[in-house]
Amino acid sequence: MSHDEYQKHxxxxxxxxxxxxxxxxxxxxxxxxxxxxxxIGAVTNMSDGYPWGIWITYDVATGTAIACGGYAMAILIxxxxxxxxxxxxxxxxxxxxxxxxxxxxxxxxxxxxxxNAYNFFIPSKWQLxxxxxxxxxxxxxxxxxxxxxxxxxxxxxxxxxxxxxxxLLLDMLYSRMGMKRPERIGDRLDKVKDLxxxxxxxxxxxxxxxxxxxxxxxxMHQSSLGSLLLIASTKLHPLxxxxxxxxxxxxxxxxxxxxxxxxxxxxxxxxxxxxxxxKELSGMARIIPWLTVIWLSVVVxxxxxxxxxxxxxxFDFYSRFFLLEFCLVAGxxxxxxxxxxxxxxxxxxxxxxxxxxxxxLYRFNVYLIGFNPGKGWHYxxxxxxxxxxxxxxxxxxxxxxxIVKILPVLPKLHTRKQLDSxxxxxxxx
Amino acid sequence: xxxxxxxxxxxxxxxxxxxxxxxxSGTSASELHQVNNDTIGMLYDAxxxxxxxxxxxxxxxxxxDYGSLAYEQASFDSDGLWDAPQDLSGxxxxxxxxxxxxxxxxxxxxxxxxHCQKPSCVSVCPVSxxxxxxxxxxxxxxxxxxxxxxxxxxxxxxxxPKFQWDKAIPQIVKCDLCKNTNxxxxxxxxxAETCPVGAIMFGKRKELLEEANKRLRENPGRYVNHIYGEKxxxxxxxxxxxxxxxxxxxxxxxxxxxxAEFSEKIQHTIYKGFIAPxxxxxTLCFVAIKNMKKGQESDGKDPIDGPEGQGxxxx
Numbered sequence: 001m002s003h004d005e006y007q008k009h010x011x012x013x014x015x016x017x018x019x020x021x022x023x024x025x026x027x028x029x030x031x032x033x034x035x036x037x038x039x040i041g042a043v044t045n046m047s048d049g050y051p052w053g054i055w056i057t058y059d060v061a062t063g064t065a066i067a068c069g070g071y072a073m074a075i076l077i078x079x080x081x082x083x084x085x086x087x088x089x090x091x092x093x094x095x096x097x098x099x100x101x102x103x104x105x106x107x108x109x110x111x112x113x114x115x116n117a118y119n120f121f122i123p124s125k126w127q128l129x130x131x132x133x134x135x136x137x138x139x140x141x142x143x144x145x146x147x148x149x150x151x152x153x154x155x156x157x158x159x160x161x162x163x164x165x166x167x168l169l170l171d172m173l174y175s176r177m178g179m180k181r182p183e184r185i186g187d188r189l190d191k192v193k194d195l196x197x198x199x200x201x202x203x204x205x206x207x208x209x210x211x212x213x214x215x216x217x218x219x220m221h222q223s224s225l226g227s228l229l230l231i232a233s234t235k236l237h238p239l240x241x242x243x244x245x246x247x248x249x250x251x252x253x254x255x256x257x258x259x260x261x262x263x264x265x266x267x268x269x270x271x272x273x274x275x276x277x278x279k280e281l282s283g284m285a286r287i288i289p290w291l292t293v294i295w296l297s298v299v300v301x302x303x304x305x306x307x308x309x310x311x312x313x314x315f316d317f318y319s320r321f322f323l324l325e326f327c328l329v330a331g332x333x334x335x336x337x338x339x340x341x342x343x344x345x346x347x348x349x350x351x352x353x354x355x356x357x358x359x360x361l362y363r364f365n366v367y368l369i370g371f372n373p374g375k376g377w378h379y380x381x382x383x384x385x386x387x388x389x390x391x392x393x394x395x396x397x398x399x400x401x402x403i404v405k406i407l408p409v410l411p412k413l414h415t416r417k418q419l420d421s422x423x424x425x426x427x428x429x
Numbered sequence: 430x431x432x433x434x435x436x437x438x439x440x441x442x443x444x445x446x447x448x449x450x451x452x453x454s455g456t457s458a459s460e461l462h463q464v465n466n467d468t469i470g471m472l473y474d475a476x477x478x479x480x481x482x483x484x485x486x487x488x489x490x491x492x493x494d495y496g497s498l499a500y501e502q503a504s505f506d507s508d509g510l511w512d513a514p515q516d517l518s519g520x521x522x523x524x525x526x527x528x529x530x531x532x533x534x535x536x537x538x539x540x541x542x543x544h545c546q547k548p549s550c551v552s553v554c555p556v557s558x559x560x561x562x563x564x565x566x567x568x569x570x571x572x573x574x575x576x577x578x579x580x581x582x583x584x585x586x587x588x589x590p591k592f593q594w595d596k597a598i599p600q601i602v603k604c605d606l607c608k609n610t611n612x613x614x615x616x617x618x619x620x621a622e623t624c625p626v627g628a629i630m631f632g633k634r635k636e637l638l639e640e641a642n643k644r645l646r647e648n649p650g651r652y653v654n655h656i657y658g659e660k661x662x663x664x665x666x667x668x669x670x671x672x673x674x675x676x677x678x679x680x681x682x683x684x685x686x687x688x689a690e691f692s693e694k695i696q697h698t699i700y701k702g703f704i705a706p707x708x709x710x711x712t713l714c715f716v717a718i719k720n721m722k723k724g725q726e727s728d729g730k731d732p733i734d735g736p737e738g739q740g741x742x743x744x
Contacts, residue, residue, distance in 0.1 A: 041594030048518070048591050051579035079713060081720040112577020112592060112599040119556040119574050126557070129693050132580050133555035134700070212717050216710045223699070230692035231549050231584040234681060243695055373588055374681065 005087045006153065006408040009272050013405050021398040028391010031384045032109055040112060043384035049377025050368075057367040058389055059106035061225055062360045064139070065253040067099020069264060070146065071218040072257025074211055076284065085280055087411030090153055091268065091400075092261050094409055097146040098396040104143055106392060107136075131227035138221030145214040151203060153407045158196035163189050222253040229366055237318045237370035239311055242302050245366070248295065255291040256359040258284055259332075259352040266349045268404070274413065282342040288355060292333040296326070321361070321369050328358025464546050466635035468566025469606065470666025471621055474644070475678065476651055477628035478537040480525055484620035484629060485514075488523045488541075491610045491619040517541075519593030522604040523620055528678050536671060538678040539629070541620075542589045542604035543658060544568050544666035545687070550581035550590055552689035558601075559590075566634070566666050567608055572600040586662055586683055637668050644670060663687030 035043045046053040069092040077085050108114045119125040120136055127133050166189070174181045226249030229236050242248075262281050269276045303309050312322055332354030341347035368379070381389075404410055514521040523541035548568045550559045558575035561568050570590075577599060581590045593599035606612055611619040621631035630640060641656045657669035661683040669680065676682050699705055 037597060039594060039596045039599060040592075044594075046594065048516075048582060048594075049588060051582035051592060078717040078720060081723065083720075083724050107578075110578075112579070113572070113575050114577070116556070116574060116576045119558075119576065124557075125574055127555055128700075129552045129689070129696065130555040130580070131692070131696055132553060132578060134696075136555055208717055208721060209714060212710060212713045215713050216706060219709060220706055224696075227692065227696055227699075228580070229583075230695060231553055231688050233688045233691060234586045234683060235583070243691070246695065246699065374679075 005412050006090050007410060007412040008406065008408050009274075009404045009410050011272065011405055013402055015401075018398065018401065021394045021401070024387075024394035025391050025398060028388045028394065031388050031391070034384070035109060035388070040110075043382065043388065045379055045382040045385060047377060047379065049373040050371070050379035052367060053379060054368075054381040054385055054389055055106050055110040057364055059392060060103045060110075061367050062363045063099055063103045063106070064225070065222065065249075065256045065359065065363060066260050066356070067096045067103070068218060068222070068253045068257030069261040070096030070149070070257075071215060071222075072254055073261055074215050075254075076258075076287070078208070078211055079215065082283075085284070088261070088265065088277065088280060090150070090409045091264065091404065091411075093146060093149050094153075094403060095260075095264055095396075095400060097143070097150055098399050100139060100143045100146055102392050102396055104139060106389075107139075109388065131224045131230070134224045135221045135228065138217050138224065142214065142217040142221065145210055145217060148203070148210050149207070149214055152200060152207070153409055155196045155200040155203065157407050159193060159200060161193070218253065219250060223247065223250040225249050225253075225363075226366070229371075232371065235371055235373050236366065237372065238306065238308050239303070239318055239322045240366045240370045242306065244298055244302050248298060248362075251291055251295040251298070252359050252362055255288050255295065255329075256356055258288050258291070259355040259359070262348055262352040263356060266345060266352075268400075268410070272404075272410070274410070276345045277411070278343065278345055278348075281345070281348050285336050285342045285348055285352070288352075289333040289336045292329050292355065296330060296333075299326070318370055321365050325358050325361040325365055328354050328361060330358075332358060464634075464664045465563075465566060466633065466638065468544075468546075468564070468634050468666055469632065470544055470566065470634050470637055470668065471606075471618065472630040472632075472637040472641055472668045472670065473539045474628050474630070475536045475538055475669065475671035475673070477626050478525070478539065479626050479628075480527055480537040481625065482525045483623045483625060484539065485521070485523055485525060487619040487623035488604075489521070491607060492522065517589065517591050519591050519596070519599070519602050521591075522602060526679070528673065530673070530677065534673065536673040536678060538669075538671070538680070539620075540587075540589075540679070541667065542568060542606075543587050544604075544606065545662055546665065547663040547687035547689050549584035549586065549662075549687070549689045552693060553580045553584040555580070562608075565606070565608075567606045568603075569605045569608055570601050570603060575601060577601075584688070586681060586688060634666055634668075641668055641670055660685045663690065 031043055040046065044053055044055075070089070073085065073089045073092040076082050077089060108117070111117070120133070120140070170181055170185065223246035226245035226247070229241070230243070230245055233241055262284060265277050265281055268274075300309075303312055312319055312326075315323075332351040335341050335347060335351035335354070341351065514524060517524050517540055523539060526538050526540065527535060528538060529535040544566055545561075545568065546566065548559070548561055551561050551568060554575075555578065556574050556576055558571045559568065559581055560571065577592070579590075579592055579601075581601060582588070582592060590601045590603045592601055607618045611617065611622065615622060617631050618629075621629040630637060632640075638656065638659060641659075645652055645654060645656070652670050652672055653674060655675070657671070657675045657680055658665035658667055663686065669675065669678075671678060
């Protein structure tokens, strides 16, 4: 297995969906500009009672879980030793990179005094009791790790490129200006190519240590995302406030990670008109229900231990959201337990979608819906606030769409056939 | 091939789980905080308060635009008119409210930072912008360190820290016991100095507790028999006496354990000496490299330091 197992998706970049996504992105980013000029209150409904709104709840707490596809795939491939899933990891890492990078961007939009963020690097300011400190450092480190994990795709392309588009562009520019293109540009481009060729094998040698770091860091900060709310013992509803928050968030991000990897594969195969990766996906789907069963048992066991089972089925506002979250995850897992349903792309899609929705709702419940700062406080995101989140999500999809068309990210189609036969052999054995 | 790797996977899962489980029960004595009664605070007696709000205007006058909070400008400054704030906010550190249950049953209440003995805001601040002075017990805020994440607002059980939502350069605003203003100049907080009826007493926590107990003893029937803040969330330096149930005055019913102790206990157990993350990383490295070598052996080609330096099958 090597770099040859991936390929570029040959298709036009300027599609109608590109235009739509670009428009949404631009609206979002314009509103971000408004936020920096007029203050956070100008674009959001956040208040002193609800200081964390949809940006933290969706973009950071839920968005990073949805970006855990790369994490889940890395565990599957490198730790559980299922190398035949390897062709799928690059697209998973690409989405993780966008998810985490933009979560970091959202945080910078959300925090009031981002210019002070350098304090995270000044040891005298470190505050090791703070789960936020741990989350911030880990997320920054993990985003860097993801970039390095994705670097081989860039280097391979650089190494082999002939700079056709760039050459054309330069020729056009210089002819417009009525000048001749100087020679040294070509030399410099060659130098970049040489550098890429030099760096790639060296990066390859240390890459496994970076990849393992990419498994360790999410384990740490995904659990800490749960720890963040441990302190809010008087504000977070007892259905969700428990000492097990870190463990629940960790397992939650794993099953969301595998489910989102399935969804991403189905959607991108559908959108790019490639054959579905049914065999790999159904193999992956076998793991999910076991994770959700562990998660659901911790949830129920913990509620029983704290005597909150009654509250869970009281059908009040909180109980309804709890039950919805519970049923979505449990329902999706039940579907996935059935071997036959796992063979069908449609059922795989439905069950993975249910689990992602349920898992994401759990995070919403903890960060927003189950959070009650006291009488008189209400929160529902403002339109501008929502549009910023929409803009960021649109940018993620846009980036993915463009990058799979310029870099070798998606699994190579002929290797997929080999893969299917390998899988068939493995199953017989 | 499949089975041992799966077992290893669950082993790791189990280890993580065990560490988390241990977090619930493990308590080390050194982490238990002790109440320091020599620190300073205030005792507010709601039965004495007449609701004149002189403390509010004194606070704004003294702390308006200098001291540790260079940005605050009271909203009445522009036209010179008194405008009574509805709630604590990015320009109001202390506030008097009236709670009226019936014509006979009512009470004023004063809100401001409780200056907890084990403050949640200090425990959660990632960049040490919130600090508690060991000597005075004052919980202070440093805008030059603050990144504006508002975790302190999430953490505070009393909803005290306020954020300046309407400003492009916002900051957190809360009472700092006039640390850089009135206390520095006159040795007393502006609100306590101004109060015309002696409803706010300033002093060391032990003196305040003595006084509160004395008032409770000498005036049976006048007060609810409880000093709010004596035990709540591990003790606060701002104490309350009242004739009306405290939760009716917007002071929440709280446990004696500080929320910060609960969360720090779990966080410390997971990250004690940074052993768990390092152990996790080394175990995972071991497993991953073993898997990689196994994969190469079965392939029988593409060695790790191959002639072309392809670096095995990890990419």
